[in-house]
Amino acid sequence: MVPSPTRSAPVLTLIDASSFIFRAYHAIPPLTTSKxxxxxxxxxFTRMVLKALKDLQPTHVALAFDKESRTERQKIDPNYKANREGPPEDLVPQFDLIRKVVEVLSLPVLEVPGWEADDVIGTLAKHAKAEGFCVQVVTGDKDFIQIVxxxxxxxxxxxDVHTGPADVKERLGIEPRQMRDYLALVGDAVDNVPKVPGIGPKTATELIQQFGDVDTLLARLDxxxxxxxxxxIAAHxxxxxxxxxxxTFKTDLELNTTIAQLARRPFDTARAKQLFTELEFYRLVNELPADTTAPKPAEAPAPAAAAAPATIVTTEEELKSFAEAARSAGSxxxxPAYEGAPFTAPLVGLGLALPDGRIAYVPLRHQVLGAKQVPVAAFGSILGGxxxxxxxxxxxxxxxxLTLVLANGGLTLKGAHDDVELLSYLLNPSRREHALADLARERLNTELPALPAGGKKARALADHNPEELAQAYAERADAARRLAPMLWKELEEVGSAKLASELELPLLPILANMERRGVKLDTSVLQTISAKVDAECVAKEKNIHQLAGQEFNIGSNPQLATILYDKLQLPVLKKGKTGPSTDQEVLEKLSEQHPLPAAILEYRSVSKLKSTYLxxxxxxVAKDGRIHTTYHQAATATGRLSSTDPNLQNIPVRTDLGREIRRAxxxxxxxxxxxxxxxxxxxxxxxxxAEDPVLIEAFLHDEDIHxxxxxxxFGTTPDKVDRDQRRVAKTVNxxxxxxxxxxxxxxxxxxxxxxxxxxIERYFTRYAGIRRYLEDTVMQARKTGYVETMFGRRRLxxxxxxxxxxxxxxAERAAINMPIQGTAADLIKKAMLAVDAALQKEGLRTEMLLQVHDELLFEAPDAEVEQVKELARRCMSQVATLKVPLKVDVGAGKTWADAH
Structure with missing residues (x-):
């Protein structure tokens, strides 16, 4: 919060919008919507404004923008900002969007042609003080110190820094009013403001401290x-x-506003959510307040009709009625209302929606005294079939x-058909989130009722009355009902419906079974490895300190930078926001000049595996002694499954420590x-x-491709290729x-x-088909706006x-990679379906446990091992017919390391 003003007074908050825009542009990497x-x-910009409003809680506020801002000062000096190029091309279209953000946040905008936001703020601050206000200026520009x-x-x-007069004195050694004299002495290369040659910040500070200001300095120059x-100084x-x-800020501009007119107004929440949804700022949407008080413009779409009240099903007769209606309708x-990991969470209640528009909520495990609900046993007997x-x-x-939560109660879900998260994902896999509330807001113009807040101090769902949850969960079920047909229609139009119905949806129960089954972990093995790695880390730390010539905190990038660049005088290859970079790419290059960077990389690799896994x-580990990872189908742009809590796909298979971890x-x-x-x-x-004949021939003859x-x-024969040449070829391949x-x-x-x-040129000379594929893929993607896999998975x-x-x-790199990696993702999913079907057909007790990149891991009874090895090899190699054979390596053992 803002420090208390020195006197009791209302506070006007003035935001330097123009500065915010450029700071935001350079602070955040390039980002685009799916369009x-x-x-x-x-x-x-939006984040900074929202943070300022939240932290400062202003009663009066305004944003100041530049407008043709160079013209007035260029009358003083034509060179003022003349060295500045125009804004970057990808920033230009963002200016209008920023204005729209400001509008929906109901923030007044002030600008004066010919002048900068600095001058507008300076003028407003002067007026506000005259009317008895204190002023808070939100900016990162040091020039504003002159009006403090x-x-x-x-x-x-x-x-997150506040600055008052005492702070200026402490940081700069001068008074705020002396800032303009200080700036005049040191100049500003960015704005093309001339400096006095030979005078830097230290000398300027000393002169201001001695003489007070430039006028006195000139008068007593001797x-x-x-x-x-x-x-x-005399010469300049x-x-x-x-x-x-x-x-110097101009503080007497004519402004067509009064301070009273800058009183804080509520956000136009409805339009803000609509705009943020269009911009795909989904997290910001959820952070906006729920109330909507500002008027809506005529062009804004009318909100959807309010949903009907949800029926709270509390009797077996009512539940039977809904079950019969669902069976009759066919859908x-x-x-579900639940908390925690789905593979262990009990079902608290269930939101229902029928095709005819009726919605309901079935309470099951509410712990509130007197809450009427359907008995759990009756729920299973009525809805189980x-x-x-x-x-x-x-x-x-x-x-x-839902499948997992129902399974916790002994119920089986079959007939999964309209998973709107998956359907939305298939339409746009690059989209960061496919939350139901976002889809409803975006496609149905419906704001779903808020769910109870989560967190450690929040009430558990089961501690709420059914009436508190009923509408929220029932409307979510109804939103899915209304979304599904429009999503299926769009999938049909782009040719991806088959991918949904024949690959992604059938995979749901298989993934649910894998998560529920988990994989057994021997923690004693991890403890042994961990003790060994601890000793290894200590040895590596000691070696690093010896190479550095002193002890330091290896995990501190600033301390490491000091060692590398100040003490060892290694060249600075790249700089970040906080100074010289110590990232992996830089350390790899520096390793050619000194052994310390390589030692740091080794230490980082081992310590990361230790902290992440060991x-x-x-x-x-759950009570059953097994690890239960969660697989996400709607998370990656290529169609690959991702694994979390824990991520088992990042355990390296080619390092000794990675293999040791797999032994657990x-x-x-x-x-x-x-x-x-x-x-x-x-x-x-x-x-x-790519239909490259050389590459096809090599795989047809089962050659060592590298x-x-x-x-x-290198113009030789495979039998004469040395280790370094093969390493080069492998990297290129x-x-x-x-x-x-x-x-x-x-x-x-x-x-x-x-x-x-x-x-690379020699590679493309021999593999001309691959060069053609790369060029054609990018060219075609520019024409169509998308790339796709062999099986129709599409990425915009x-x-x-x-x-x-x-x-x-x-984007070019992604376009080249997507047809390859996306098709590989499709293949492993098709393999999972094929192997699962074969296991069931042959009546085997073997279970699929994990999918890690291009590998499937099974747990098989000893008597089934050889049969499963052959079955997996056969099924996986036959899921697609290619111009080259699909080769599958199989193995078995008591541990994952032995099997791989």
Whole structure:
């Protein structure tokens, strides 16, 4: 909160909007909506404004913008800001969006043609003080220090720093009123304000402290002790006075407003949510207040009709009536009320929606005294048959979670058909979230009732009355009912409906079973590994300190930077916001010049695995002694499954420590773990999709693909390829599908960019089909606006048309990679379906446990191991017919490491 003013008075908050825009643009990496609209500046600006309003709670507020802001000062000096280029191309379209944000936040905007926001704020501050107000200026611009006094203070929301007169004196050693004289002496290269040669911040501060201001300095110039400084000031007297005029705020502009007119108004919440949804600022949408008090413009769409009151089902007769209606209609939409991990959470209640529009809530486990609800046993006997009837289509949002929660009560869900989260994801996999409230707001113009707030101090769902939850959960079920047909229609139009009905939806119960089953973890093995790694880390720390010549905190980037750049005098290759970079890319390059950076990288790798897995996994073991990860189908742009709580897909398989960690994943007694892993599947898909004859031939003859590529690049035969040549070829092979550039290859192989460019050119000379694929894919994506996999999974590629070259190049790499990695994702999912069906058909007791990239892990009774190995190899190799064979490596053992 803002420090208390020195006197009791109302406070006017003035926001330097123009400064915010540019700070936001440079602080946030390039960001676009799924339609390719740049939004990084809009998002950063909005966040800063909302933070300022929340922290400062102003009663009066205004935003000041520049408007043709150079013209008046260029009358003083034509060179003022003449060195500044126009705004970046991808920032220009964001200005109008920022104005829209300001409008829906009901914030008054002030600007004066020819003048800067600084001058508008200076004038307003002067007027406000005259009317008895204190003033809070929200900015990160040091120039504003000149208007700070006991009634005017600054607040920088990015640094969370408040500045009053005492703070200025402490930080700069001068009074706020002396800031303009200080700035005149040091100049401003960014704005092209001339400086006095030879005078830097330290000398300027000393002169201001001695003489008070520029006028006194000039009048007593002979008292300046250093001859060179004295001569410089005398020689640049006119430019010094002009510089002071340029940096001094104008505080007597004519403003067509009064301070009273700047009284804080409520947000236009409805329009703000609509705008933030369009901009895909979904988190900000949920942070806005629920009330809507500002008037709505004529062009805003009318809100949807309010939903009918939900029936709270408390008797068996009412529940039977709904079950019969659902069976008769052939579909029902369900949204569960539960808390915690779905594989253990009890079902507190269930929101229902029928095709005819009726909605209901079935309370089951509310702990409130006197709450009427359906007995759990009756719920199961009445709805059990309906839920397991595949002929009755089930809909909702995240049906996998519903499947798990129902399973906790002994109920089976079949007939999953209308999972609106999955359907929305398939339409736009690049979208960051597919929350039901967002989809309802965006597509139905409906604001769903808020759910009870979560958190450690919040009441549990079961401690609420059914009446408090009924409408929220019932309306969510109804929103899913209304969303499903429009999502299916769009999927049909783009040719992705089959992907939903034949791949993603059938996968739901398989993933639910995998999460519910989990994988057994031997924590004693982890403890042994952890003790070993602890000793290894201590040894590595000691070695690092010896290489550095002193002890320091290895985890502190500033301390590491001091060692690398100040003590060891290694070259600064890249700078970040806080100083010289110590990221992985930089340390890899510095490793060529000194052993310390390589030692740091080794230490980081080991310590990360320790903290991520060795220290964490034991605490995640459930009561059954098994780890239960959660798989997300609607999370990645390529269609790959992602794993969380814990993420089991990031355990490295090619490092010794990664393999050791996998030894802790074990089979139950009398069982073995069976691993089935696609071999080089993305390279095989590249050969098939690019139709490159050389690559196809190599796979048809089951050659070592990396040796064959090395032979092609270096003009030799595979049997004469050495280890370094094969390493180069392997890096190129795996990098090409990710749009590997000469710079990227040079970094990975520690070679010159010219040498890397030559290697890539030789690669494309021999693999002409791949070059053609890369070029054609990007060109086609620019025309159509999307890329897709062999099976019709589509990813929108609007960023290919971005005017920001960095964004466009990233989109090109994504366009090249998506057909390969996305098809690999489709293949492993098809494999899961095929293997699961085969296991059931043959009546085997083997269970699928994990999917990690291109690998499936099973737990098989000892007697079934060989049969499962053959079954997995057969099913996985036959899920698609390619121009090259799909090769599957299988293995078995008591631990995951033994099986892989």
């Amino acid at each position: 390719g609209v740049p939004t990084n500046a809009v998002l950063g 006094d006991e009634d005017v203070r600054l607040f920088d929301p990015m640094k 008292e300046v002790k250093k001859p060179k400084i004295r001569e410089a 007297k006119d430019s010094l006075l002009m510089a002071r005029q340029l940096v 029902v939409f369900l949204v 309906l839920l397991s009837d595949e002929a009755v289509k089930k809909g909702g949002h995240d049906l996998k979670a 220290d964490t996994l034991p605490g995640l 994943f074990v089979a139950e007694p009398g069982h073995q773990l069976v691993s089935a892993d696609y071999s080089q599947v993305e390279l095989r898909l590249l050969a098939h999709i 040796s064959r590529t090395a032979a092609e690049i 795996f990098g090409i599908a990710y749009g590997l550039s000469p710079h990227g290859l040079s970094t990975r192989l520690s070679i010159s960019v010219e040498e890397a460019r030559d290697i 590629m609007a960023d290919l048309h971005s005017r920001n070259r960095q964004v466009a190049q990233a």
